[in-house]
Amino acid sequence: xxxxxxxxxxxxxxxxxxxxxxxxxxxxxxxxxxxxxxxxxxxxxxxxxxxxxxxxxxxxxxxxxxxxxxxxxxxxxxxxxxxxxxxxxxxxxxxxxxxxxxxxxxxxxxxxxxxxxxxxxxxxxxxxxxxxxxxxxxxxxxxxxxxxxxxxxxxxxxxxxxxxxxxxxxxxxxxxxxxxxxxxxxxxxxxxxxxxxxxxxxxxxxxxxxxxxxxxxxxxxxxxxxxxxxxxxxxxxxxxxxxxxxxxxxxxxxxxxxxxxxxxxxxxxxxxxxxxxxxxxxxxxxxxxxxxxxxxxxxxxxxxxxxxxxxxxxxxxxxxxxxxxxxxxxxxxxxxxxxxxxxxxxxxxxxxxxxxxxxxxxxxxxxxxxxxxxxxxxxxxxxxxxxxxxxxxxxxxxxxxxxxxxxxxxxxxxxxxxxxxxxxxxxxxxxxxxxxxxxxxxxxxxxxxxxxxxxxxxxxxxxxxxxxxxxxxxxxxxxxxxxxxxxxxxxxxxxxxxxxxxxxxxxxxxxxxxxxxxxxxxxxx
Amino acid sequence: xxxxxxxxxxxxxxxxxxxxxxxxxxxxxxxxxxxxxxxxxxxxxxxxxxxxxxxxxxxxxxxxxxxxxxxxxxxxxxxxxxxxxxxxxxxxxxxxxxxxxxxxxxxxxxxxxxxxxxxxxxxxxxxxxxxxxxxxxxxxxxxxxxxxxxxxxxxxxxxxxxxxxxxxxxxxxxxxxxxxxxxxxxxxxxxxxxxxxxxxxxxxxxxxxxxxxxxxxxxxxxxxxxxxxxxxxxxxxxxxxxxxxxxxxxxxxxxxxxxxxxxxxxxxxxxxxxxxxxx
Numbered sequence: 001x002x003x004x005x006x007x008x009x010x011x012x013x014x015x016x017x018x019x020x021x022x023x024x025x026x027x028x029x030x031x032x033x034x035x036x037x038x039x040x041x042x043x044x045x046x047x048x049x050x051x052x053x054x055x056x057x058x059x060x061x062x063x064x065x066x067x068x069x070x071x072x073x074x075x076x077x078x079x080x081x082x083x084x085x086x087x088x089x090x091x092x093x094x095x096x097x098x099x100x101x102x103x104x105x106x107x108x109x110x111x112x113x114x115x116x117x118x119x120x121x122x123x124x125x126x127x128x129x130x131x132x133x134x135x136x137x138x139x140x141x142x143x144x145x146x147x148x149x150x151x152x153x154x155x156x157x158x159x160x161x162x163x164x165x166x167x168x169x170x171x172x173x174x175x176x177x178x179x180x181x182x183x184x185x186x187x188x189x190x191x192x193x194x195x196x197x198x199x200x201x202x203x204x205x206x207x208x209x210x211x212x213x214x215x216x217x218x219x220x221x222x223x224x225x226x227x228x229x230x231x232x233x234x235x236x237x238x239x240x241x242x243x244x245x246x247x248x249x250x251x252x253x254x255x256x257x258x259x260x261x262x263x264x265x266x267x268x269x270x271x272x273x274x275x276x277x278x279x280x281x282x283x284x285x286x287x288x289x290x291x292x293x294x295x296x297x298x299x300x301x302x303x304x305x306x307x308x309x310x311x312x313x314x315x316x317x318x319x320x321x322x323x324x325x326x327x328x329x330x331x332x333x334x335x336x337x338x339x340x341x342x343x344x345x346x347x348x349x350x351x352x353x354x355x356x357x358x359x360x361x362x363x364x365x366x367x368x369x370x371x372x373x374x375x376x377x378x379x380x381x382x383x384x385x386x387x388x389x390x391x392x393x394x395x396x397x398x399x400x401x402x403x404x405x406x407x408x409x410x411x412x413x414x415x416x417x418x419x420x421x422x423x424x425x426x427x428x429x430x431x432x433x434x435x436x437x438x439x440x441x442x443x444x445x446x447x448x449x450x451x452x453x454x455x456x457x458x459x460x461x462x463x464x465x466x467x468x469x470x471x472x473x474x475x476x477x478x479x480x481x482x483x484x485x486x487x488x489x490x491x492x493x494x495x496x497x498x499x500x501x502x503x504x505x506x507x508x509x510x511x512x513x514x515x516x517x518x519x520x521x522x523x524x525x
Numbered sequence: 526x527x528x529x530x531x532x533x534x535x536x537x538x539x540x541x542x543x544x545x546x547x548x549x550x551x552x553x554x555x556x557x558x559x560x561x562x563x564x565x566x567x568x569x570x571x572x573x574x575x576x577x578x579x580x581x582x583x584x585x586x587x588x589x590x591x592x593x594x595x596x597x598x599x600x601x602x603x604x605x606x607x608x609x610x611x612x613x614x615x616x617x618x619x620x621x622x623x624x625x626x627x628x629x630x631x632x633x634x635x636x637x638x639x640x641x642x643x644x645x646x647x648x649x650x651x652x653x654x655x656x657x658x659x660x661x662x663x664x665x666x667x668x669x670x671x672x673x674x675x676x677x678x679x680x681x682x683x684x685x686x687x688x689x690x691x692x693x694x695x696x697x698x699x700x701x702x703x704x705x706x707x708x709x710x711x712x713x714x715x716x717x718x719x720x721x722x723x724x725x726x727x728x729x730x731x732x733x734x735x736x737x738x739x740x741x742x743x744x745x746x747x748x749x750x751x752x753x754x755x756x757x758x759x760x761x762x763x764x765x766x767x768x769x770x771x772x773x774x775x776x777x778x779x780x781x782x783x784x785x786x787x788x789x790x791x792x793x794x795x796x797x798x799x800x801x802x803x804x
Binding site: 131179222 | 528529532533536539549550551552553554555574576577599600601602603606615678679680681682683684685686687688689690691692693695696697698708710711712723725726727728729730731735751756757758760761762763764781782784
């Protein structure tokens, strides 16, 4: 049996240099130069692999080059495969994959904006992460200080694709929206009611997060990870800590692994409940949302009992969790779940009892399996469109390897399917929590603090309630990070909304948008 | 239909009676930290542990000035963990909203031992206390609109944590409409902007335009550690810091995120319907 590296070296002898140091859950393979098109094709065709993310790193002062990293998930392979590709500092071109692989469209443009590398042949190479009226700066370069003061903006310069034709209009919406939601701009081109196409503009909440990670001591950076996407504080915090733990080979005690698993599922349930209510609300079924808001409060109360915070902040730590649980806290889990399970069942019955609600949700905002795969859609939106992915099952972390659960998959790809995935997942999560709480090991809740060695690289993946959250870190000297890549599932899921909107009417946009419920802050960072 | 009515009647009233009745808090709930300055033997470990720079020390000539800024605090509890002598304790307090930014800051001055530990507390100080700014605006709004208030929420760069708790004000448990207060879809219909931050470079213009579109009299409330000070993001190439770096702010509501009752307290404070609490 040949190893992956041997196999690749046979096929691409010129390109494959070496494999990096082994890190649990991943294989890193160093290539000789920027041209990855052949080898990427090989991964997609031969292994039916999925390109998880593409990102860059400035190693000019340390090694004289930039690196691009291409991360692949191969079905059945417990390891993620990372291709590490040097880009010379005086010839900063890399071949764009976006024309063939729309999933990387924004990510390649991020690399352009943040590092000043050029995605050669990108079909739409305009700026994405830094808006058009930014000066010519590349903030993730090492020679760009975090606190650089940039000159004030002079007006808006972004040009949206125009729409022509009799009776064709454009409706600009945002960045300040009508609801209590995050900022982004949507530009609808409409002919009467139906939408011709939707243009998205994001990154309004870009706050220099990846750069800031390089400027904080690692123990403080955990709190920054909690603030990448505030509704996923625990999943982002956990994903960050697991990347550090893998890099530093820190063994997380079994008790902490089970506690993390329980809290990840608590976060999932609380958010899924509010999405079920919000989807009903967006088609005018207000009473269901009122019940959902009430049931969600029960989960937030449990969160407060388990962590001291309604939104699970300040709990996860490198090496485990910050606070242990007393017996009464563990007992509170089942007390709360019993009520939530009953109340959620009633809520679902109310939602399903309304024919007019079902009418609005079925066949609305359809994302086909083919498009979902092409765009690399992950998480709830993917599973509702037949994309059978779940990090908890495919690359188990924490206590998930000890627990059995079902991953709900639907083929319809409409709003109702996305609603149903959430409903099913709440049921599964309740069972996961019960099993984890019943088998909660004794012992320590946190590994002893230890020095994080410099120049270690590691990646982690966590199934947040939206989908796959990925962190990649390179540690530095003196309790610092050299680089921290954050990928929220929303980053590749936003284009799904563009596809799902086509041919729908403007009035259905809120419910279609809500059925994906993507993070703006997680995308924009 | 019958099912819906049956469920609704069987649940009964879900609404809590805050602020008349204190909210139910879990035993483990972490509010803000409290400081016993006179027994505090060393502020440096807490300052080193604080992820947002809410606790800072400044040493000169064998003297130390310790500053505690509740406008940066995220209630994480790291300062308590780092402090051996019990001078820093997490409390259950969350009603910290203030009309004056200075009211969120405490300072203490110490004489130092040669090893850098505190020898003697010299003085402490806090902000000037509530002034009448919110009262004046509250009076203007009250005379115009009676008890009703329309709020436009503006996310100027937040992580969406504050938005979750603000949205919870509309659920049946917190039900802000019982105060005659409701959220509106446009700044043109609003009396109050409830703004979260940090204000990003990419949202600065939108925030200014939103304020300009709000008819006078208007109140601006900054929400959360990031809305008050930039929080853990501070100011950087992409973040302008707190809301008051861009537009004037009338009331500040600390927290990360502020729990719904803390938001209610701050909003009612802006209307002059509750009193500011001393730190």
